[in-house]
Every structure is written in C-alpha cells, then in structure tokens.
Amino acid sequence: MNDGLAELDSFFTPEVIAVAGASVDKSKVGSIIYQKLRRNVGRGVLKAEVYAVNPKYDRVGSSRCYRDLVSLPVRPELLILAVPVSSVVELVDQAVQIGVKAILIISGGFGEAGRSDIERIIHEKAVRYGTRVLGPNTIGLLDPLSGVDTLFLPTRKRLPSGKHVKSLLEPKRGGVVIITQSGHLGEVIAEELWTSRVGVRAIVGVGNQLDVSVEDVLQYFSRDDATKVMALYLEGLKDGRRFLSVAGEASKRKPILVLKLGKTETGQKAALTHTASMAGDYSIYRAAFRQAGLVEAYSLQELVDYCVAFERLPEAGGNRVAIITNAGGTGAIAADESEKIGLSVVPMSKRLTTVFSEKFSTATFGNIVRANNPLDLSATATTEEFIKACKMVIESSEYDMMIAFPTHQPPTMDCGVVESMANLFHRWGRPMCVGIMGASEMAKWYHDSFCAAGVPSYPSPERAVRALGALAKYRTLRREAMCYKLPPTPTIPSSSAKYDWNETDKCALLAKYGIEHVKFSVMRSEREAKNIARDLGFPLVCKLMSSEILHKLELGGVILDVMNTQGLVSSYRKLRRRQSAMRIPFRGILVQQMIKGGLELILGSTTDAAFGPTVIFGVGGTYTELLGDYSVGIAPVSKGEARRMIDGLRMKPLLEGYRRGIRLDLNDLASMISSFSYMLYDHPSIGEVEINPLITDGKRMLAADIRVIPQWSSTKATDM
Template identity: 35%
Template sequence: MEETEKLGAFFKPCSVAIIGATKKIDKAGHVIFRNFANNKNRGVFKGEVYPVNPHEDSILGFKCYPSITEIPGELELIVIVVPAKAVPTIMEEAAAKKVKTAIIITSGFREIGNAALEDQIAAIAKKAGIRVLGPNCLGVYYSKTGVDTLFLPETKVLTTGDEVVATPRPLSGDIAIVTQSGAFGVAALDFLAGRQIGISKFVSFGNKCDVTESEMMHYLLYDKETKVILLYVEDIKHGREFLRIAKKVTLKKPIVALKAGRSAAGARAAASHTGAIAGSDKIYDAAFEQTGVIRARDMEEFFDTGKALSMQPPAMGKNIGVLTDAGGPGIMAVDELVSNGLTVERFSDATLQEFQRLKDQSVLPKFAATSNPVDLTGSVTDDMFEVAADLMFRAPDVHGILLLGLHHLPGLREKYIEGVAKVAAKYSKPIVMCDIGETEMALYTRFRFDKLGIPSFPSPEDAARAMYALVSYGAYLQKNGCADEYLCEFLKRRSKTQPVL
C-alpha cells in the first residue's frame, strides 16, 4: 500500500522539473513545459515548475536551471525529454536529489533493441527508490491538478492558417485510461472528448521499465474519482502480479482490457513497438476471464463498454427486454444479444397480460408486438415508450433493457428521453439505448440520453455489446459474492450525481 501511495506523486506533485525544456516550439520539451507553465499561470497546477536546460536562462518567464541538482527544495516529479543516451546521467542526478517519481518520455530503448540502456536506468531508479513511468511513453494527464505531460499540442495550425483542435483534453469524469501505447492513448482522449465522456486520470506507461499496468490499477483502486479502468496493453510481463491485483480491483471497479497483438503478425508488430513479448493470446483470455477483466474485441467495444459500466449498474441476469419503435433494428439487436450468449425470452404470462391490457386501453398501439421484443411500431409516441419501459423494468424475468428509440417516426419527439430516464431511475436494472443516424436529431437524442446517465450508441449491435458487458460484469460479481455491495455503492453514487429531472 505504501508503494502504491507513492504513485500519487505522478498525479499531484508539489514540484515538477522538465528536463529538456526548450523554447523551440515544435519540440516535445517545449509543449510539455508549456502545458505546466500555462496550468501554473492559470492556477490549476499549484506546485512549483522548473525548466531544466543548460543553454537557457529562462523559458516562458520561468527561471531555467542547468541541472536538477541546482534546483532549490525537494522535487517530487521529473519529466525527462532528453535523448536516450543522456537519460542515465539524469537519473543519477535524480537519485542524488532524492526525486520521488520520474516520467521518461524519451524513446530509443528496449523497443529498438537497446535493452541494456533501459536496464541501466531501471537499476538506478530501483536503487534510489525512484518510481518510473516509461520510457517511450506519454506519461500523465490529470485535469484537476494540471499535470499534463502530453507532448501532442491541443491544437494545430493547418496550411490554410486555420487553427483546429487536434489533441483535446477531455473533461474530468469517471473513467481512467491506462495505456501501453501513447498514440492509442491520445486517440482515446480525442474520441472521448468528442463524445463528451470525461476521464479521471490518463496514464501512458510505454516500455514500463518500472511501474506496470498492474501497479497503476492498484493505485486507481483507491482513487475515488475512478469508477472504471480502461486498459490498453500489448503484453503483461508480470503475470502473477497482474492476476493478484486485477482480481482485487474488479471486485470494486470494472476493468476493460483491449489486448493488442492477438495474431502472430500483430505480436511481431508489438515487439517492435514497445518491446512487448506477448506470448499466446489464449493465456490472456484465460487470465482476463479468471480475474473478471472484461476483454473488448475492438476499439469501439472498448470505449462503449467503459461508457456503459460507468453509467449503468451491472445486470443480475442475462435475459434482456428489447423495446423498439423500429422492427428491423429491433431484430438486429436481438441477434447480437443472442450471439453474445444473452437471451431475449418471451415475457411471462403476467407481463404479457399487462401489455394486452395496455393495448386494450389504447395506451399502446393495437398491433404492437409485445412478447419481447416489444415493437411499438410507426405509431409510437413519447408516452408509449415510458409506459412500456416501466412495465418491462417491473418484470422479474427481465434483467436489463435495450431501448431502440429511432427518432424518425412522426409521433415521437424528445419528451420521452427525460421520461424514460425518470422511469429508469426507479430501478436497479441497467438500460442502454440506440438511435441510428448522424444528423441533428440523432446526435441530439444520443447526447441527451448520455447526459441523463443512459448510455447511447449509434448502432443496435453496439448497444447489445454494451449490455453484454453489463451482464458479464454482473455475473462475475455474483459469482464472487460481491454483487450486492457493488450495486449498493453504485446506486448510492447514482442518487447523488443524477441530474434532477
């Protein structure tokens, strides 16, 4: 636990030095220093910021130091952006200075065959008790303290002279990103920022000569802001450590893993990327299953699963109610649920009778299909969705709801969005939704559902896969006897954070 606490200095250091800071605008050492300088000036970063460069007196108005040994006071974090061969000397100085943590951005180590150089810096760090992220990584982004070691500038200037958002930093939220690939990491930030999904912490660990994904997950287990961990890995070197820690974490917080290098050709590519030696993919499958880690099958499922788990409670069974106003997409959702091992069973007689009553009373369309899926047909209205969702939530044999609210039908407006959210808030079962389309009303509908805590997806299959993750995680928690505890925590949190309807 003590070692885990030490990792805190990566996220909230009292002081940081950027070694290799420069005035040259295109350089990583400039972008990273500027991030800290700006955040310091804006009052977001509250610690001390020191540029280190023997050739400059000051950078962006901050006094520059020739080496870290000249910096007054203690140093909690150093960020290293100098060429690989200079890194051991810096690390020796860091050891002398009793630095707590180091982020080594520099590449040119194990991933290109320079394993000896990497081992050398790892040995220095170990002896001095310095915890290291990297080398060959992007480091940390944490919006609340203003720690931002990403050398990818937020905006770019096109040849036209236009400045556009290039590497956005997402808002703060519930999801932690822990990634071996830096490039995939920033791509994730770009994706999540665009979809308005917030993150708690971002950690890119690259060659992981010291701090592993497992240790980082252990740290995040105790991080109050993190509710879900998204983990991108190309290999896991310390299998036992991973099994032990992942098992512990997943009882409290879901871990979603995207493990690249499944194929032999992919593994070969991974070896030259982060020096990863992946081994058999089946071993990873087994390790993930054993520890309750949810393995995403592709990028989209990775993000979608994270979104669903952060917004909705897990399902306590695998029978799903499908509620739709569009027959075709309803069938597509059913197909995908079933192909993931879930069921879409005909409702109990009691539920069917209640539906019949609603049809007899003309609350629902006379010709609506109601045996699961429930298809409200082209006659759908906002009220019908609310009534039908409520009835389905009440059905004891329905463990979660997949709602297809295609906005195109004439009688449907946007009133039902709040209505369904109100209904869903009464129950502890999960609901996910889909609307199809890429123009105004589709984007608006999905955005509103997201804001009300009901995760929305652009295709029936995406929604079905998200529900599958909620079912898988629920089953794992139940098997390990901690479903009630998790659900209780989740509902407590939801009642606190839910927007007032």
C-alpha cells in the same frame, strides 16, 4: 520491484515538478509539456511548483530556466525527462542523488530500440535509491483532478487553408482510468469517450515498464474512490502471473476492461518492436483475462463502448434484457445479438401482457402481442405511449436491463422522449441504454441529448447490446474470480533435478494425481513375447521408445492391432529395424493394451514465458490440431475454472453423449483437469506434458500416450 502504492502519489499529486528538456522552441516535446503544466498552474487546477531545466537557456518564457537539477531552489518530487537518450542516465543520476521520488521518462530509444543496457542501468539506480520510474518511451500521464498533464500532443494545428483548428480535445473529468502501452491510443480513447460525454479519471502510458508496471497502476486505481472503471490497452506482459494475481484482486473492486494487441504473428512482432514486450500466445492471454475476471473487448470501438456503459450505468443484477422499439427490424437485430452473446431475451409474463392489454389502445397492443419481447410498439406509437411502455416494463421487475430504440423518424415521436426517458433511467437503478441510428441532424441531436442527460447512446443495435452484455459478463466473471486465488510462481529447479522419467515413473506420477494409464509392458527381447501376451491380452499396440522422437506415428514408430503372439514378435522385429535405420538408442519397445471404441481427448501443458505453466484440454485426440477445439488455463486451475474450460469447447455436446454417444461426468472430468494442473505446479521441472489420446468409455479415463519435455529443454522428451 517495490510494491508500495503510496509512492505513486508522486506521479499524480506532486508538490514540485521539474521538466528537463523545457525549451523556447514551442514544437519541442519538453516545451509542450512545460507550457501545459504552467497553464494548469495559472488556471488554478495544478497545485504545484513547476520548474524548467535546460542548460541551453536562462529563461523559458517568463520563467527562469535552470542548468541542472542541483541548481533548483527546491527538490523536485516529480522529474519529467523529455531529453535525448544520451542525457537520460546523467539526469537520473542527479535525481536519485538529491532524493527525487518519481521520474517520468518520456524519451524513447531504449529497450524497444535494442538499448536495454541503458534501461538496466537506470533500473539499478532507481532501486538503490528507492525512486520510482515511469516509462521510458511513454506519452506519460494525465490526471484531470490534480492537473498533472504530460500529454505532449499539440492542441491546435493548421489546415491547408491556413486556418488553425483543434487537433486534440482536452479530456474532461470522469471515472474512466485508461492504462495503455500506446500513449496515442490513450488520447484517442479519451476523445471517443467525450463524444458520449464521458470523462476520464486518468490516462497512464506505462511505456516499457522499466519500473512502474501495468500491475502497479491497476492496484493504485483499484483503491481510488473516483475511479469507476479501468480500461487497459495491452501489448504484452513481462510477469504474467503477477498480472493475473493483481488484476484478479483489482477486478473485485473495479471493473477492468482489456483490449489485447498481438492476436496474430504480425501483431506480436509489432508489439515487440513498440514496447519491447512479448505479446505471447493469445489463447493464454484470453485464459488469464477470464481467470482474473477481466472483460475483454475485441476492438477499439468496443473498448470505448464498454467504458461508456461501465462509467454511466449501475451494476447488472442478471442477464434478462427487455428490448423496446417503435421499429420492428431494430428489435429483431437486437434480439439476435442478445442471444448470440448470452443475454436472455425472456418473454413477458402473462401478468405483464395482461397489464398491457388493459393500458394500451387496441391498435398498438395488437403489435405488442405479436412481438412480446422485443416489444414492438410500431411507428404509430406516440412519445407518451413509448414512455408508458418503458415504465410498465420497469415496474414489472421482470428484467435486469433494458435497451430502448425510440426511433425519431415517425411523426408521432417528438423530442420530449429524451427528458422523459432520462427521468426513468435515473429512477430505475438498473442498466438501461438507448440506440439512436441515422446520420441526420435530428439523430445527432437525440444522441447528444441522451448522452448529456447521462443515458448511454449507441448508433447500432449490436453495439448497444454488446455494451449491456459486458455488464452482465462482468457480473459473472467477478463472481468466479472471487472464488479463485493464484498461488505464487513456482520455483524452477536447476537442471540437476530429475527429468528423464521412465514409464513407471510417469505412470506413478499421473496416478498420484488421479490419472490412470493403460496397462503396459516394456519389451526388450523376443523371448518376453509370451509372458507379455499372457499379462496384457490382445489386441495390443507396439511403440518405439525414444526421447528423440516426438511424433512416432508419422515416422512409422507405432504398430496397431497386434492380435497374437506371432504378431507381437513380428512387430518387435519391425520396430527394431526401424530403430536401427533411424540410428537412435534402443530403450525397448512399449507394448500397451489397445483401447477401442472410446472417446479421445487431449490433456496437456506448456510453459509460457510470461504466465508459467498452463494446462490445455480439448476434444479429438490425434485430430485436435485439425479441429482446433481446445481450452487453456493458467495452472493451477480450480475445479470451477476447469469446468469453465470444458464449457468453452465447441464440441462439449460430444462429452454430454451427443446422439447416444459416450456420456461423461463433467464434474469428474473437471476434477481431473484441476488435479493435473496442480501436478504441473507442484513439479516445475516439467516443461511440457501431452497426454494424447486420453481415452474414455464414460466410466474410466486412460492415458494411452504420454510425452514429457523437461523445463530447460526444448527438444528432449520422454514418451510412452
């Protein structure tokens, strides 16, 4: 893929546009696109020549229609294809021959319908001639600044009564870039944003990403001065490591919000059907978002709310939030939600409470003392008192952000609160939003008026809190992402590379990266029992060695608590009989020192189709799957990222010596996880590794059981 970003200008600011599929039938996609572009030319918004191409017509509307691209009087810079799949390849061939710079393929029926062969042909032609292709299977794009608009949804429809009404709100200019693998949702997000008077910088539907990808668009708009925030609706990725590198760099310049489809198996299947992208393991995507500094939204509504906050508000300088209300319950809900998501509801200082006691009436101040932060002014507070309280909190400099709930129902609160609070908002320079609840006309007026004044308004305490929480989270994530640089994708060696590591090889490899293995010996005859017992001592563990068995304990391939030489011989015989019954090759019996009383952890890896090697760390040893408490990182991870993986565990208190238990040095543990992740990166022939359990007494960490699966095999493993 060509990474030249300047080439994408031809999609957003072309001088000449041709629409193949333009039609006299106003219901056709090509007709809708052509008429939209012509209308924008007439309004003076689009500074481009627009031509219709369709062999069926001589004219479309009042303009001439051309049979093919060769017949056009000038060479198009952008070609829009809204034609049947059967016509696409021929038109692409014409386009590349005459030097068209950019092709937007609206048509569907390609990879998502099992026709990846057509995509391959188009891609080969585009690469050969240096033409960029957006799509196929896309709604296209909208750029309100340049007037390019290929969103082919009709703007008006008829109700059963016969009345024609608006079916599509025209997106207004603003600072939000919407990058989506679902064109319809891009339009929905834009409409939802406009209910808060927030406009868009662009909507880009990437479709099947035959050429132009999510990463290309992220790079392009991260360097655009008019862009304030990028919102990404993501179904799946084809090159996860490139996404991680590009998004990590882009998020340093602009906030990137992401909503991931395919969190469940059903959603993953839907994503594959929709855009021919593998949705992948959601835990791996979450790790990638964290490492790249992206703020994840967990619903479409959250994505919209976050966009409003990032488009309207300044950057957060910290996470200390002040909550001011004239309704105590609202403040309590906001406080609970704030603590839940990591905002700090710090009490007012003694100095600030003293200032309040001097400035406020006794009746009102009595409520303030009981509430503090949240600051409950009660329903008796007037508009002037509410504004005075907000101003005093702002002037105290004790808080990084503020949420105000100027409930309109009390008789003492009037509409003047909107203008006064908007003035405070624009002077303060720190994030502030309001919560306006209710379904009355007055509530709607408050909401609309605050939004029109540039103050974000949310219909519930939880949504207001989470929106500001996203700002604080971005501050933290960007700082962490700036310290993290992902190396290039490792090259996977051919299958001739070493893969069948023996026990000594594996121990040597782990030791090179700072991971020690429990002392062991391989027993191949009963005569070796005395020497092994003398070298290792007791108690011992005996394990059947086989690359065909991945879970030996469940199949009777492990004997614990071997306490003497006679027991060692007996265990050897039992495991030999077990091996014979299972008809597997005999490689020896692994005899290990048995570690008792330690804390069991798991450290492992897998290779993801999109992101490559990933590292997995968790608590629980053999109970890890039952507990489901683990963290994931895209390898290699830095020590700081490894520490964040540890901090994300629910059972982190166990690692910190919960109830006088074993206490670990978490920085040393993070160093080990990071080192292990570099082992995965340095040895791409390793497909999967599992050290389970990894046992620690607080001083040493010992790998008690190791399983290795080569990259090119889904079944063959070597075990310890």
